[in-house]
Amino acid sequence: MVIEVKVPQKGSLFKNNSNVCVGSGRMGLALQKEYMDHLKIVQEKIHFRYIRCHGLFCDDVGIYREYSNDNQTIPFYNFTYLDRIIDGFLESGIRPFLELGFMPEKLKSGDRTVFYWKANVTPPSSYEKWAKLISVTLNHLIERYGREEVITWPIEVWNEPNIGFWAGTMAEYFKLYEYSAKAVKEVDQRIQVGGPAICGVNTEYWLRSFFEHCIKNKLPLDFVTRHCYTANRPIMQPCSEFIYHTLEEPTNMIRELKETREIMSDYPEIAHLPLHITEFNSSYVPRCPVHDTTFNAAYIARILSEAGEYADSYSYWTFSDVFEEMDVPPSVFHGGFGLIALNSIKKPTFYTFEFFSKAGKELLYRDENIIVTKDSDKYVIIGWHWHDVREKLPxxxxxxxxxxPSIAPQVLLIKREVGGSHANPLQTWSNMGKPRTLNKGQREILRASAEPLQTDKKLYQNNGIYEIEVSIPCNHLCMLEIIPVNDMTKNYLGFDLREFYGLDS
Incomplete structure (x- = not known):
């Protein structure tokens, strides 16, 4: 069946926040060359505005130290690595969305850690020292980068305190939030601070409790943060280095965003605040092969097509497979979260974000599989078709x-396609025999296999209308750009493509 769509002349604003922010592993990874290489690649094509990392205060960044002198404990703040990291971000055209966490060794109240890199998740042994660490760090950043710059960097308090990334109680998180938010505002009232950075466990209870606590105690709250993943419980397989899931419909994330907005609307002090999804993806496990697939590219496109109606940002977790929560990645494709695999190989979902970064500001049509947008001088059409091939029905x-509607007598139609054997390096890697490490030749083959199929043709109006056929196979993603052409052919004496190729000149 062919769906015929008569696209209107005028549309509404497309609320596209797909490149506001992107996620990263811990901040200390920015000291690795390949991490920064990947950041350069995404910034050249997608142009994210902010980056959110774990581990600002972890010991691999090395900010907080204590020394003893004459039986006195003296704090020492070392910004050598932080300066190097922030310099690299700003040089790449991206600003930090600062996450306050995890606990430095010298401020921990216990030994509970998470991840391969042992992030300490216990409350501070001294909330006063924790607050001082925040204020000293922010004042250093202001001194180095300028106050007017640093006040544009949002600050989120901790990460997922409603599950194992916080060893304290809800009440202790609220205490951490109070000390943290007040410390931020003492540096500059204009710096935006928010939370509670929860994932999808007891969501409504946590949000309402957090809102009511902030309102009752008149605590600073400039935005609300939460995380969204659409995977069901893992399907555990014996003796496997991979983890698999069944997935909810991508519209379940849209539903969660709507529900979050509805909860916020019950509180006049909260209702108008920005909502930032500071992590989202399909699977929440960095060993799930879904992240490397063309399925994921199409699946995430459905989310990007509508999430901006409810959220002011939705930060894909993560931009790079330089990521070590479950140990050092064991192979180029291992199910990592990133838009870019190791060896700087673009994954299919990279193009989901690149395509949406090119979308027009005007929304003309949208349904479950396609979106038609327009700027003053061109159309951008994005189509996707996700399907879980584990289901029996084809x-x-x-x-x-x-x-x-026509925008010029003659236009160029450019189509880029992801799916099948195009922009599918996972398939090529499998055809290679799944090498653990890559030699130079294998890297070149995989990088070339990661590029979409691009085709183009002339398009002419007929009675003021362009007629375009779009077919989207299973687990494919495509983008069509319709761009006016200033035809200069007549300026070339005797140029005729038909002479050799039989083409329309």
Whole structure:
């Protein structure tokens, strides 16, 4: 069946926040060359505005130290690595979305840690010293980068305190938030601070309790943060280095965003605040092969097509597979979260974000599989078709016949496609025999295999209408750009493509 869509002349604002922020592993990874190489790649094509990392205060960044002198404990603040990291971010055209965590060794109240790199998740042994650490760090950043710059960096208090990333109680998190938020505002009232950075466990209870605590105690709260993943419980397989899930519909994340907005609307002091999804993805495990697939590219596209209606940012977790929560990655493709695999190989979902970064500001049409947008001088159409091939029923191609109002007598139609054997380096890697490490030749092959198929043709109006056929196979993603052409052919004497190729000149 072909769906015919008569696209209107005028539309509404497309609330596209897909490149506001992106996630990262711990901040200390920015000291690795490959991490910064990957950041350069995403910034060249996607242009994220902010980056959110764990581990600002972890000991591999090395900010907080204590020394004893004459039986006195003297704090020492070392910003050598932090300066190097922030310099690198700003040089890459991206600002930090600062997450306050985890606990430095000298401020911990216990030994509970998470991740391969042992992030300490216990409350501070001294909340006063924790607050001082925040204020000294922010004042250093202001001195180095300028006050007007640093006040544009949002600050989130901790990470997922409603599960194992916080060893304290809810009440202790609220205490941490109070000390942290007040410390931020004492540095500069204009710096935005928020939380509670929860994941999808007891969401409503945590949000309402947090809102009511902030309102009752008149605590600073400039934005609300939470995380969204759409995977069900892992399917554990014996003797496997990979973890698999069944997945919810991508619209379940949209539903969660709506529900979060509805909860916020019950509190007049909260209702108008920005909502930032500071982590989202399909699976929440960095060993799930779904992250490396063309399925994921199409699946995430459905989320990006509508999430901006409810959230002011939605930060894909993560931009790079330089990531070590479950040990050092054991192979180039291992199910990592990143948009870019090790060896600087773009994954299919990289193009989901690149395509949406090119979307027009005006929304003309949207449904479950396609979005039509427009700027003053061009159309951008993005189509996707995700289907879990583990289901028994086959998926039929999605077919559209789009009728678009003319923007110029002659235009160029460019189509880029992800799916099948195009922009699918996971398939090529499998064809290679799944090498653990890559030699130079294998890297070149995989990087080339990661590029989409690009085709183009001339397009002419007919009675003020362009007629375009769009077919989207199962687990494919595509982008069509329609760009006006200033045809200069007549300026070239005797140039005729038909002479050799039989093409329209």
């Amino acid at each position: 998926a039929q191609e999605k077919k559209y016949r789009l009728l678009l």
